[in-house]
Amino acid sequence: MASLEDYHFLESFKRKRIKLTTKLCVFTGVVQRISLNKTIVLEDVVEETRNTKLCGAKLFFGHEILNIEIPNLAKLEDPVQQSRPNPGQQMLPVAEFQPYRRSLLLDDEDEQHVNYVVVDEFHEKFGPAVMHIKKQQVVGIGSDGVGVFQHERLCWLQIATKNKVYLFDILLLGSRAFKNGLSMILESKHILKVIHDCRGIAGSLLAQFGVSLTNVFDTQIADVLHFYEETGGYLPDRVSTLEEVVSFHLKMPLYHLSSLKIKAQLVREDREVWYVRPCPAPLLKVMALSVIHLQPLRLVLLDALMSDYTTLVNFYLSGNQDTPVPTQNINSRSGLELPRELRELEVIRQERQEWAVGHYPVTEDGLLERYKPRPSTETEAQSTDADLEQSSAASCQLEEISSQLEAASSMTSPSQDLQKNLPISTTFPVLGRGFNISTPPLQPPRGGLKNTVGKINPEPGASSCLDSESQAQPISIMAGVATTGSYPFSAMSMGRGFLHTSQ
Incomplete structure (x- = not known):
C-alpha cells in the first residue's frame, strides 16, 4: 500500500x-x-x-x-526552490501567527510553519489527508457555509492537526467525502474535536449528511465556565467570539487576529463568498488561520478551569509543612470530615462575587456585562499605592520581631517565656495564586474575630517599623483565604484578596 x-x-x-x-x-x-x-x-x-x-x-x-x-x-x-510551496500547499509562519507556542510545553518535533492544503478532489489529496487525520488524538475543526445558523449550506470544512490544516471543499466533494472517511473522523470517540461554538457545524452536519458529531471540546463553553468560576457564580451577558477568546486567554496581539475579524465580517455581510470557485488565496488563508489556535486554546482553558483544584491539591500536599505537630479532633469518627481548607470555598465564592459586582455592571437579568467593565477610579489607584507602602512597612517590622524571637529563645525557660510574653501565633494557608512567607507570631485581634480586606492592620500604638514593641499583622492581597493554624510560626501571603482569621 x-x-x-x-x-x-x-x-x-x-x-x-x-x-x-x-x-x-x-x-x-x-x-x-x-x-x-x-x-x-x-x-x-x-x-x-x-x-x-x-x-x-x-x-x-x-x-x-x-x-x-x-x-x-x-x-x-x-x-x-524546494522550500517554496506548490499552489496546493501554503505555509503560515508559527512565529508570526502562533507566538504563544513558545510558552507552551510542546515536544521537540515542532516545526516553524503550519502548512495548509486545499482538498478539492479524491484522486490524490483526499486519501492522504484522511489517513493523516485518523492518526491524531486531538484536532481543531471549523466550517464555513451559506445560510442561517444550524441550517446553513456547508461549503468548507477545516480540520487542523498540530502542524497542518486541511481545507476540504465540501461544495465540490459533496456527500461522498463523508462516506469515504470524514464521517468516521467526526463520529470517532477516540479523536477529540476542538470547536468554537459547535452548534452550527453539528446542526448542518446532521441535517445535510446525517453525521453525528461526538467527543467535542467547545472553547466557547469553556470560556463561559471560566468566567463563571472567576466571578463566583455570575454568568456573562453574552458569549465570546473566537477572536475575543484567543485574545484574552492566549494573550494574542490584536494585529495578529485581523483574519478572524475579516472572517466575522464576511459572515455578517457576504456569506455567499464561500460559493466562489476557485476560492481566492487570501480567503483560504483566512480559513486556515481560523482553526490553528484551537488546540493551544484548549490547553490554556483546561489549566484555567483546573486552577482552583490545583491550588487545593497543593494545600493537601503542604499540610504537613504548615502543621508540624498533627492533631486530631476527639469527636472525629473516621477522619473523613470536610477539611478546613475546603470549607473556605464558600468564602472564596462570596469574595469573588463582591469583586465581580464591583468590576462589572449588572443587567436586569442578573448577568454581568463582561465586555463593558466599570472604569477604574483614582481612589482605587491611590489605595493600591497605599497598600504597597504598607507592605514595605510590614517588611521592616519583620526584622524587629525576628530579633525579639531570638532574644526570647535564649532565656532559661523559652517555652514558658514565649507563652507569657509573646502573643499567640497563627498559620495562614492561602487559597489562590501567590506564595507564603514564614513570619513571627502575631497579636490576636482585639474585640473578637474580624475580616480584613486587602489591608495591613498594625497594632494600636505602633508608630513605625523601627519601634521595638511594634507587632506586624498578617496581610493578604490575593484571591484566597487565610485561617488560623499552628504554633509558633505564621504565614504571610502576598497576592490579591482578603484575610479571614478564626480561632
Whole structure:
C-alpha cells in the first residue's frame, strides 16, 4: 500500500514542465496529475517532433512512457526552490501567527510553519489527508457555509492537526467525502474535536449528511465556565467570539487576529463568498488561520478551569509543612470530615462575587456585562499605592520581631517565656495564586474575630517599623483565604484578596 511519503513525492511534480518520450513521439507539458497507477496527465502539451501544440490535456499510460526528463532540474535541486510551496500547499509562519507556542510545553518535533492544503478532489489529496487525520488524538475543526445558523449550506470544512490544516471543499466533494472517511473522523470517540461554538457545524452536519458529531471540546463553553468560576457564580451577558477568546486567554496581539475579524465580517455581510470557485488565496488563508489556535486554546482553558483544584491539591500536599505537630479532633469518627481548607470555598465564592459586582455592571437579568467593565477610579489607584507602602512597612517590622524571637529563645525557660510574653501565633494557608512567607507570631485581634480586606492592620500604638514593641499583622492581597493554624510560626501571603482569621 502506498505511503504518505509517496503521495507527497508525486505531489512535488505538479505544475512542473517535463519532457516525456513515448514509443512514437516526444512531448513537453505541465504536469497536472501523476497517480500511483503510473498514469500522467499533462496540460499545455507540445509535440516536439512536429512542434505542434495540442489542445486540452493529454493522458499518458505507464506502459507507453519510455523516458521522462525535467528541463529545469537545476532549479528543482535548488534548496531555495524546494522550500517554496506548490499552489496546493501554503505555509503560515508559527512565529508570526502562533507566538504563544513558545510558552507552551510542546515536544521537540515542532516545526516553524503550519502548512495548509486545499482538498478539492479524491484522486490524490483526499486519501492522504484522511489517513493523516485518523492518526491524531486531538484536532481543531471549523466550517464555513451559506445560510442561517444550524441550517446553513456547508461549503468548507477545516480540520487542523498540530502542524497542518486541511481545507476540504465540501461544495465540490459533496456527500461522498463523508462516506469515504470524514464521517468516521467526526463520529470517532477516540479523536477529540476542538470547536468554537459547535452548534452550527453539528446542526448542518446532521441535517445535510446525517453525521453525528461526538467527543467535542467547545472553547466557547469553556470560556463561559471560566468566567463563571472567576466571578463566583455570575454568568456573562453574552458569549465570546473566537477572536475575543484567543485574545484574552492566549494573550494574542490584536494585529495578529485581523483574519478572524475579516472572517466575522464576511459572515455578517457576504456569506455567499464561500460559493466562489476557485476560492481566492487570501480567503483560504483566512480559513486556515481560523482553526490553528484551537488546540493551544484548549490547553490554556483546561489549566484555567483546573486552577482552583490545583491550588487545593497543593494545600493537601503542604499540610504537613504548615502543621508540624498533627492533631486530631476527639469527636472525629473516621477522619473523613470536610477539611478546613475546603470549607473556605464558600468564602472564596462570596469574595469573588463582591469583586465581580464591583468590576462589572449588572443587567436586569442578573448577568454581568463582561465586555463593558466599570472604569477604574483614582481612589482605587491611590489605595493600591497605599497598600504597597504598607507592605514595605510590614517588611521592616519583620526584622524587629525576628530579633525579639531570638532574644526570647535564649532565656532559661523559652517555652514558658514565649507563652507569657509573646502573643499567640497563627498559620495562614492561602487559597489562590501567590506564595507564603514564614513570619513571627502575631497579636490576636482585639474585640473578637474580624475580616480584613486587602489591608495591613498594625497594632494600636505602633508608630513605625523601627519601634521595638511594634507587632506586624498578617496581610493578604490575593484571591484566597487565610485561617488560623499552628504554633509558633505564621504565614504571610502576598497576592490579591482578603484575610479571614478564626480561632
